[in-house]
Amino acid sequence: MDATRDAVGVDRDELAGVVDLFDALTREELRSALSELAYRRGDEFDADAADGAIDAAVDAYALVEHDDTLFAGPTAFPTLPANAEDLPHIMDVPERRVDREALGEAVRVRVAADAEAAIADGDEDRMASLLDVCYDVEAWAPVSLDDTRAALDRRL
Incomplete structure (x- = not known):
């Protein structure tokens, strides 16, 4: 189990999978999604750990941050974590176009x-x-x- 999974319950590819599910998310939206996933697992959500996991994924190019928005990056193999398929029904995220x-x-x-x-x-x-x-x-x-x-x- 990698450090990201230990910290927030998902690995880098799953972070990218959550972002990819929406095409793009802001950091705050990704934190909200991670909070929802933690709730569904019965875990406490640690915002600092989530921020650290996001930063590590950006450093590894699994996530790319551009214009204050996160995208699944070139090194990611986006994968949906358990219960993520319900996130689009739970979260109100505006549609974004990706250039x-x-x-x-x-x-x-x-x-x-x-x-x-x-x-x-x-x-x-x-x-x-x-x-x-x-x-x-x-x-x-x-x-x-x-x-x-x-x-x-x-x-x-």
């Missing part, structure tokens, strides 16, 4: 910046992780990370 090009470009810029930082720090583990993320992002959005991937390859 995949703008979202992809924002992620491309973030990956490039993260790669530059990892290279500058000499963090080979992070560089290797970001190299994998490059491939995931390119499959997920209409962007190219050729230059970033080449820079990471050179350093690894």
Whole structure:
């Protein structure tokens, strides 16, 4: 069981699955969904743990935050946790349109910046992780990370 599941009862892919169920959610909406799922499991909801789980999922590119909205990210395999199928009937979430090009470009810029930082720090583990993320992002959005991937390859 991973630390996210221990903290909020769902793993990163399930966080992405909840977000994907609605196409996109704000952090507050995702916290509300997690609170509802905790209630249905008979668990207490820990808002701080939820915030930490969301932050960790964003750091891992399982969730992507753009314009104050969360989207299922390129490294996620969105999966619905138990009882999540009822969330759309319980929560009042406005319909949102996703501009995949703008979202992809924002992620491309973030990956490039993260790669530059990892290279500058000499963090080979992070560089290797970001190299994998490059491939995931390119499959997920209409962007190219050729230059970033080449820079990471050179350093690894």
